[in-house]
Amino acid sequence: MLLEGWGRYPRFESEALGLGDPLAVPGLVASSRGIIARGNGRAYGDAAIGTRRTLGALGLDRxxxxxxxxxxxxxxxxxxxxxxxxxxxxxxxxxxxxxxxxxxxxxxxxxxxxxxxxxxxxxxxxxxxxxxxxxxxxxxxxxxxxxxxxxxxxxxxxxxxxxxxxxxxxxxxxxxETGWIRQRTIVAKDLAGALKALDDSDAATYSVAWIDCVARGAGLGRSLIFAGEHATRQEVSSERPDAPLLPLASPGRLGVPFDLPAMTLNKASVAAFNELYFRRGARNGDKPFLTHWHPYFFPLDGVDRWNRIYGRRGFLQHQCVVPPATAHAALAEILDRITRSGKASFLAVLKKMGAGGSLMSFPMPGYTLALDLRVTDETFALLDQIDRIVVAAGGRLYLAKDARQSRQTFEAGYPTLGRFNDLRSAIGAPGHMASHLSSRLGI
Amino acid sequence: MTENRKTMLLIGATSDIGRATAMAYAEAGWQVLLAARNVQSAQRNADDIATRTGAGVGVHALDILHSDAMPGFVDGLPVLPDTVVCVVGEMGDQERAQVEFDHAAMVFRTNFEGPSLLLGHFANRFLARGSGSIVGVSSVAGDRGRGTNYIYGAAKAGFTAFLSGLRNRLAPSGLRVVTVKPGFVRTRMTAGMKLPGLLTAEPAEVGAAILAAAEGKRGRDVIYVRPVWRGVMSVIGAIPEPIFKKLKL
Known part of the structure; x- marks a missing residue:
């Protein structure tokens, strides 16, 4: 069947098989080649599409x-x-x-x-x-x-x-103690201010910055930084005495029932949205307030199938991480390219990262920036330029979001690839475990 | 707290409907006993339900075709349950059942004979105790025989009649018998079939409907999980036989 990732680009034919019983997995894996597991299809690009077969894991749900x-x-x-x-x-x-x-x-x-x-x-x-x-x-x-x-x-x-x-x-x-987050909003007037605000929030359990990708010039990188802590029982009962301490997700949901025409998200509508959002955030100021866990962590899950807002051709998410030493210069250059291109990103998220994890993990110390761009003929060239900035800064791209980076960009960002390939060879994985992402990147 | 909990027995615990129904009872605070032929598979569901809800869940081996072993099975349970729900079902292969009569007999026995005999044992014990509820999952396929699935349909029709009669017998003693006709349900049994969205329920919907019908304040005798089925089946039931026999259904 024709499979696609959350970004709806690219699409490939792959034989889809469902896994229902963990005991049946070994036989199926041993007897198939060109396979990859697929969960709920939230990887944006081609990571969960097998070159021949895709094993749906949603039945392994116990x-x-x-x-x-x-x-x-x-x-x-x-x-x-x-x-x-x-x-x-x-x-x-x-x-x-x-x-x-x-x-x-x-x-x-x-x-x-x-x-x-x-x-x-x-x-x-x-x-x-x-x-x-x-x-x-x-x-x-x-x-x-x-x-x-x-x-x-x-x-x-x-x-x-x-x-x-x-x-x-x-x-x-x-x-x-509760399902509430005590949130504090910090306003940063430019990119340097945003990076500093994230550094200043090191002690906060949660922190993330939302960047206005339309602002240019002196206001380039103006941001709202959202810091959060799990609220205590006492905080909730004194500030929201009527609220349940451990609320479930609210059942009310918006939905995007069909592909919106590509015009819906044009430069003017994004600019207007950003301006509104920024002013509202700025008005809240530095006063901490309680937020329900669901909108704090999963704002877009409130909109069913939001990936349709970018139209039928789909969209690309670009998420990079760059080390602290080069972060300001590289991120400023990326934001400058984005704002000047007029391909304003609907969503731009900036986040500070700590120490890296595993062999091929994306995180490394530095700052990560995520952008969404609708697929148009010009998007690919723009992202290639941005990739060059990332590579020069010593950064890398997130594979779960990726649908189009080049092998050169990938190899520059993941110096441990050789060790990963050695281990894959030792267990007979090459050719056997294969997604369109791995074949595109030569893994 | 657990001492006061009611206990339900789910027969056919490895099916998607069985899993969802047991889950609905566990979420409502019941102790759950699972019975199935494949104990390993049932244990997987038992662990899942226990982990999600914190309820106690036990697993008991049962082959619905071994009627000799049934009294021992019932007496071997840790407690005579307050409610027993039977979701056992086997659609079989209609075309195969038309020529291989062993296969047809297996479909008859799995959908009609086995569940009826087992529920009969519970009915007698519930009568002796003076309390207990019985829920049988039958099928809209039993409402009228169709050329494409009448072996399965005939067995379910027998089971529906059994439940109806049992309800009639137990009602004076205040015991409840509920017949459930789920209609189309998105399960492994129907995987790959084209199902009309409006008529097709999720397993969790069936579980919630069973719990509401059997244990709710406003108890029901016969339920279609999606009410639209009641209308659909009364239309199908009203078609005169001379016309019905010529339809391709």
Whole structure:
């Protein structure tokens, strides 16, 4: 069937098979070639489309065990993060790391080694894994973790599914007193101010900046920085005495029922939206206030199938990370290109990152910038220029978002690729585990 | 707290509807017992339900075709449940069943004989105790025989009649019997079939509907999970046989 990622570009034919029983995975893996696992299809580009076969993991959706003393949770790999939140937030537990959507599987979170707004403090999801179960290309199922088959573990976390099929995982949930976030908004008038505000928020559990990509000149990089803490029971009961302490997601949702015409998001509408958003954020000022966990962590999950707003041709997300020393110059140049191109990004998010994780993990110390751009004939050339800035700055691109980077950009950003390839060869993965991403990038 | 919890037994616990129904009861605070032929698969669902809800979930081996073993199965349960829900179903292969009569017999026995005999054991014990509810998942396929699935449909028709009669027998004693006709449900049994959206329920919907019908304040005797099915089936039921027999259904 024709498969696409969340960005809806590119699309490829691949034979889709559903996995329903973990015990059936070894036989299927051993007898297929050109395969890759697919979770909930939230990778933006071609990472979860097998060159021949794509193994849908959503049927591996059972929880296995939970220990309330330690917070240790064991689940199958097709488990959705939204299911984990629904089961455990009412019991006062929150995942150690969540990405920008809750509609991802645990297997996908491991394969992409996802990060969240707490990366500067808590690292990526892989840093909280105690164990995972991996079915190797041979069909052999092995357990691995930080001190058990550690090489395999370090290659699988962030390895984009290219070492085998992840069927299960164990990690620790963290206790929270409430489902509310105490949020503080900091206004930065330019890029330097935004970077400084993120540095100043190092002590905050969560921090992220929203950049106005339309502002130019002296206001280039003007931002709102959102810092957050899990609110205590006392804070919620004194400020919102009527609010439930551990609320579930609100059932009310907006939806995008069909592809919007490509004109909907033109330069003027984005500029107007950004201006409104910035003024509203600025008005809230520095006063902390309580926010429901769902809109704080997953604002776009409130809009069903929001990927349709970019029209039928789809969109590209570009997420890079650049080291601290080169960050200001590189990010200023990228933002300058974006604003001058008139291809204003609907969403531009800036985040500070802490130490890097696994062999092929995206995070590294520095700042990460994420941009969305609708696919047009000119978008690709623009992003190639931006890639050159990233490479020159010593940065890299996030594979879970990628649909078009060149091999040169990829190889420059991931100097550990050689070790990854050696390990893949040792387990018979080349040609066996293969996505369109891996074949495009020569992995 | 657990001492006061009610207990339900789910028969056919490895099916998607069975899993969803057991989950609905567990979320409502019930203790859950799962019965299935494939104990390993049932244990996977038991772990899932226990982890998500914190409920106690036990697993018990049962082959619905082994009627001799049924009394032992019922007496071997840790407790006589308050509610028993049977979701056992096997569609079989109609074309195969038309020529291979062993296959047809397996479909009859799995959908009609086995569930009826087992629920009969529970009915007698519930009567002796003076309390208990029985839920049987039958099918709209049993409302009228169609050329494309009448072996399965005939078995479900028998099961529907059994439940109706049992309800009639137990009603004076205040015991409940609920017949559930789910209509189309998106499950492994229907995977790959083209299903009309409006008529097709998710397994979780079936589970919630069963819980509401059997345990809600306003109890129901016969439910179609999506009410639209009641209209659809009354239209299908009203077509005169001379016309119906010529339709391709």
């Amino acid at each position: 929880m296995k065990a939970f220990d309330p003393q330690s917070g240790r949770l064991t689940v199958e790999a097709g488990m959705l993060l939204s299911d984990i939140l629904a089961a455990f937030l009412p019991r006062g537990f929150f995942p150690p790391v969540v990405p920008g959507t809750k509609l991802v599987t645990v297997g996908g979170m491991i394969a992409a080694d996802v990060h969240g707004k707490n990366h500067h403090r808590d690292g990526s999801f892989g840093d909280h894994l105690e164990q995972l179960t991996l079915v190797l290309p041979s069909g052999q199922a092995v357990a691995c973790g930080p001190s058990e088959n550690a090489d395999l573990f370090r290659a699988t976390v962030g390895g984009m599914g290219l070492t085998g099929i992840i069927t299960g995982a164990t990690f620790r949930m963290k206790p929270v």
